[in-house]
Amino acid sequence: MKRGIRYDFSLLALLLIPVGVSLSVVGYQLSTILKFPIFIDQIGTVFVSMIGGPWVGLVTGLMGNVVNGMLNPVSFAYAFTSMSIGLVSGFLSRWKWYTNIIGTIAACLVLNVISATVSAMVTIFVFGGVTGAGTDLVTAAFLAAGSAMVQSVLSTNLLTGMAAMIIDVGVSWIILRRLPDRFLVKLNYGMPYVRNRKAIA
Secondary structure, eight states: OOOSTTTSOOHHHHHHHHHHHHHHHHHHHHHHHTTOSSOOOOHHHHHHHHHHOHHHHHHHHHHHHHHHHHHOTHHHHTHHHHHHHHHHHHHHHHTTGGGSHHHHHHHHHHHHHHHHHHHHHHHHHHHTTOOSSTTHHHHHHHHHTTOOHHHHHHHHHHHHHHHHHHHHHHHHHHHHHTSOHHHHTTSTTTGGGOSOHHHHO
16 A cells, blocks of 8 residues: 555545544643643654654644634644644654553654744743743752753653653554544554454455
């Protein structure tokens, strides 16, 4: 099966995008309304990237932030974070990182570093280090301990982001394992997750 930006946007992959956006929006709204110290807003992006690939994941991340931005304009600024997660996660899926526990843990670490770094740049240069989210409390604690702004924001993102990424990837993986094999084989990146290949041969 051919892969790449020219081939990944099949009809089935396109239909996955609104599903992923919905999952991400629900997670974002829960995190915002309940003032969670972590953001569980990448479940849909990670899930779609796993079976839709990097480019479909990138679009899902972008669209999720566009929808969230209509409800909370702060989200617009973090679109590049979601796009980066979708893109990298899709390539990790292509390289079969999510097919075993060690690869999945490593994927969480890689995605967290990327997410934390990109988000820290946005938080510092766009919002001056404060966004009004629950994570600001953690940043304030680092600042009170004498850390510089850049170090405080990045440390906060790495700390809270790891917990969030574990949830995002974990929930995505659980949803993925519930999908039937005959559905997975129709997707460009679904074959590695098929459990009984003889039955669909």
